Amino acid sequence: MTESRCDVVILGAGLAGAAAAWICAERGFSTIVLEARSRAGGRGFTRHFSGSQDLLEFGGGWIAPWHDRIRHYAKRTGITLRPTHPITEHLVYSGGHVAMSPALETIKADALLHKSGKSFSGSLTQYLDRIEAAPKDRDYVLAWWTISGNGDPDVISASEFLSSCAYGDGRPESMMMALAHTLVPGAGILAERMIASSGATLNLDAEVTAVADGTVTCADGRTFITRAVISCLPLNALASVSFTPELSAPKRRAIQLGHGGQSIKLWLKVKGVRPGILASGGPGGLRWLFAEREAEDGVTLIVGFALADGTLDPDDRGSIERSLARFFPEAELIAWDWHDWIGDPFSRGTWVALPAKESWICNAEIWRPEGRIAFATSDFAPAAAGWFEGAILAGEAAGREIIL
Ligand SMILES: Cc1cc2nc3c(=O)[nH]c(=O)nc-3n(C[C@H](O)[C@H](O)[C@H](O)COP(=O)(O)OP(=O)(O)OC[C@H]3O[C@@H](n4cnc5c(N)ncnc54)[C@H](O)[C@@H]3O)c2cc1C
DSSP states (O other), X not given: XXXXXXXXXXXXXXXXXXXXXXHHHHTXXXXXXXXXXXXXXXXXXXXXXXXXXXXXXXXXXXXXXXXXXXXXXXXXXXXXXXXXXXXXXXXXXXXXSOOOOHHHHHHHHHHHHHHTTOOOOSBHHHHHHHTTOOHHHHHHHHHHHTTTTOSOTTTBBXXXXXXXXXXXXXXXXXXXXXXXXEESSOHHHHHHHHHHHHTXXXXXXXXXXXXXXXXXXXXXSOEEEEEEEEEOOOGGGGGGSEEESOXXXXXXXXXXXXXXXXXXXXXXXXXXXXXXXXXXXXXXXXXXXXXXXXXXXXXEEEXXXXXXXXXXXXXXXXXXXXXXXXXXXXXXXXXXXXXXXXXXXXXXXXXXXOBGGGGGGGXXXXXXXXTTEEEOOGGGOSSSTTSHHHHHHHXXXXXXXXXX
């Protein structure tokens, strides 16, 4: 079997791995990136909508106005930004426009308190019970939860929701402020270009199975002798790699628990809906839909989110049509496409969502380097965790931390 030597081996070619490669190159290290998939980008996954020329983001897509590092790398690699279509109408399933209820007023106030440092204990369900949210308010909150806490509301911390409401004035719709731009060729392409520009060698179809005393081994038997390793694997994928000597007890426990991010993101091609319409609410299925733009063939591309709670079957036309009809009774579903991030062995989940009782698992302290192995991913990023921006910040920090 082949054996290669280098200064640094980076595990994973997502945006954390790409940023780490960039910094290692700046530091003059010879670097190899090992990626299990046959593409770079990880949860930044840009591909054509099945059977069409429309290039879409099947993983992450939006970047916030304050996400400076991803904007920096987009500029450096010649990637332009597409502003999100302005919202022309907001449909709420319970009817009419969103009326502020006592519960929504409380959420608004609590989100602002959260922003100023107050902590809120418990899961989303416990929080909604505490503020005595009515069923209509719960449905509305769960719609926005599909793009924030995105896990089991009985388990995942309410803080995931409140912190996202705090992007603006504390109302759930404030989350729209973070969805300012997308990258025109796509986030996957950004990762590819960052790695290519760094000069690092990217090895695709290289699933890492073991890291032992300066040797990294892949599933196909290839080995890499290196002076340092930067793991840029998702928290939920770390369990499939063995480390020798074994990692510290808190890291092993955090890996065992993992995070609970489990949303379902779908792209729909629909006739009879104008771009710009936002729809949210409802008792299950696709609870949050945004008519993002026109497709090449003139129909509307809608991005939709559901919780993986069994209320939507993403492979079943009837299940999707029922969600759509709730908001758009006249609309015609032409086609849909999606990627299963929960079943995907190299992500095992969507973006990070912390269980209320285990918020420690993403503390920076836990993820300090061990010997010559550093750790980076958006899942436990020092800032902007859960976002592309967090992945880049984490990858940059790990690239600087590593000592040869
Ligand atoms: C549906 C969805 C929607 C999202 N929406 C947004 C959004 O709008 N905006 C935003 O900023 N973020 C969004 N995110 C989150 C964002 O995509 C992630 O936070 C970010 O891409 C994670 O980057 P990363 O480098 O930490 O991990 P990843 O991108 O997951 O990269 C890790 C890499 O490691 C590889 N890997 C795993 N195991 C192995 C192994 N054993 N050997 C070798 N390689 C391995 C994986 O294949 C992957 O390429 C979304 C995510 C999803 C899933």
